[in-house]
Amino acid sequence: MALTRSDTRGHDREIVRLAVPAFLALVAEPLFLLADAAIVGHLGTEPLAGLGVAAVVLQTAVGLCVFLAYGTTASVARRLGAGDLRGALTQGVDGVWLAVLIGVLVTVPGMLFTEQLVGLFGADAAVAGPATTYLRIAFLGTTPLLVMLASTGILRGLQDTRTPLVVAVAGNALNVALNLLLVYGAGPVEGLGLAGSAWGSVLAQVASAAALVAVVVRAARREGAGLAPDLPGIRAAAHAGVALVIRTLTLRAALLLTTYAVTLGATGPREQAVDLATHQLALTVWTFLAFALDAIAIAAQAITGRYLGAGDVAGTREVTARMVRWGVVSGVVTGLLLAAASPLLGPLFTGDAEVHDRLVAVLLIAALGQPVAGVVFVLDGVLIGAGDGTYLAWGGLATLAAYVPAVLVAVAAGGGLLAVWVTFTVVFMGARFVVLTRRARGDAWLRTGATAVR
Template identity: 35%
Template sequence: MTGATEQPPHTASESSVTLRRVLALALPALGVLAANPLYLLLDTAVIGRLGAGQLAALAAGATVQSTVTTQLTFLSYGTTARSSRFYGAGKKQRAIAEGVQATWVALGVGLLLATVVWIFARPIALFLTNDAGTADMAVQWMRVAAFAIPLTLIIMAGNGWLRGIQNTKLPFYLTLCGLVPGAVALPFLVGRFGLVGSAVANVIGMGLTAAGFLVALVVAHSGSWAPNGRVIARQLVLGRDLILRSLSFQVAFVSAAAVAGRVSVAALAAHQVMLQLWNFLTLVLDSLAIAAQTLTGSALGTGRISEARAVGEKVTRLSLWFALTLAAVFAVGGPFIRRLFTIDEAVLDAMAVPWWLLIAMIAAGGVLFALDGVLLGAGDAAFLRTLTLSSVLVGFLPGIAIAYWAGTGLTGIWCGLAAMIVVRLVGDVWRFYSMRWASLDQPDD
């Protein structure tokens, strides 16, 4: 399948890590990563005008949607790690074939998850909102939005193999092909159908983008289209650790939403606004981590350990400066930014103190996410899994327990989230400078 005549994609003159090379990968990836959170921020702003109840219902529904899809992050990050190694070794068709198998996984698991969400939507919504009226609205949103779950996973798989072959521009264009029509339709559909219109617009946008990724795969792939159990099994071995890592995040975020819902409707609505901002900002910072992952995997694929370390150091410096700039913007413009999403005074009051914790997390994330990218590119998923689990147990859960039992409200919840970030940051810095991640083991052909 790989072909004997394929050559490594790098020449000697391209072996050094340059700012231009990093940004050439990072900027289109930034567009892809920022697009969906930007859409969610628009969604939050549109629904926020309907009232705190609808905003709280969207918070519950979006939490579920995020939970069931982000468990499969290995479809993008794991696929990139494997594809980039093959691409760095000059096996481009083998790298693309990883995308075929990842797409089969996306389709099968996506349909299963959509069915589960449809069946159990009401008990899940009632658990998250602790209010029957809000839960009823959330159920309607969740059952329509469930159709977007397999579409989202197909998109994740497409991003994975395209990043692996160092093509981050095409995913950006395909993302725009779905996001722009969905964003244009959003206010009209919400105006006509209320909260459910938000879910319909989401399905439309994801459907268009997923179709584009499937077409791109058909054009690029020249081998078998049959599911390959051996390759899928190897992807799932890497995916197992990434799934557990993602599950740790979701335990934290679902617990945070549940506790916020028990504080008050205003606290849950405020948490939704801040969480969507955090998700947006982390994915913006993750654009540089995508470049780090792709370049690290490619460098290790041909044995260039010193270049892999140089990638990590350069991307971390860039990411830190970028994060500090974002933190400054949110510190100065906080009052204006918060009022973009709600004019409810109770919701604004609930955000006042946790906002400064958000700013501190942005600054720390500049280093954290860059190093996450290096370790993911090296396939160091087992370490990242263990570190994330530890950060939840040592950092987040004590904070959330204090928030629940001591009544510290949204501030206590976000103290727990900040502690989780600090634990991960310390672990990533230690791991990177230990160089234990620089294994030269290749994925099996």
């Protein structure tokens, strides 16, 4: 059945209502890393390269647990669509407790084996030292970050993307202020250099997590939902997230492999430091744009879960088609903006002329892939909202299987940094596009009811 103009406007209003605050919040979140990169970049190329290695490790540890946000959004939205608000909040609280448990299990070994984790990248001592310093401190922020993920997922599932926006903006502002103070010092506060950047981020993450938890606790008490740890509920939340962990693991593995390929393709300590610094800046900008495009995916998770929870298959199809169009347009816009801004971004982060030159070329490659990325992120959000984690896990493994040999061949052929980014954009993102569009055309993911069969 064709959509009427009224239907289209209704879907657009719903997408905008959820996506705009999510967009602003997601843009604010990667500013934690952008601020760190800008501040640390002026300490020198080696500290910036060290931050790049540390950031990849930390993002991988936290990124594997993104199901705490995505899975919680979908499950809470389904129960909301089915009219069970108390059950939605109870399920969300179980997710927060799971976040605390996982956070402890990641932080302790992470701090104990920091040097070994950094050593996996084969970086020169001038880069490995700063990376170890930053990462060991930054691991203290793991539990707050995971609690932020779970709490944000609850609020999104409740169709509230404004509260996470307020917390993200406030947390980012605090992060910038603390980084400037602790890195360079002021008055009686002595500058700590790279370590100060790590401490500033950790303190800002703790404050942000506390603010989000306070909102969730108030809502749970209002609806009579339990706040104490519930072991069966925590186990259920963990079990439901297994497929999304596998899906996320394949994504993080691809990013880790990309960083490793950049390290492997460099010749000599100076070349390696420049390539890693350039790659870190490009990856930070790419992540920034990925989060921006992911705003529609966040709306997709919340809307898809709610529609399927209410049994509205036709509405799910209609709003999915509309969101895909939004994804294409958003990708074109971000691609054009990135291409135009590429010569201007390097000097904001570092004074190294070699990094400036290489960064422009890498960012132009990334800009060409933005329209495809827009569709990929939207459909990923739709299938997460539908609880289609098993397919996403298998699809992620298939995508990784295609990317691994391709990027290794690119490095072996001597292509270097640019070849790695071309391979990432064409092979990795292209494979994800094929996997997701193939699934979206079928009906297997359109499961209705308060809970999704995984």
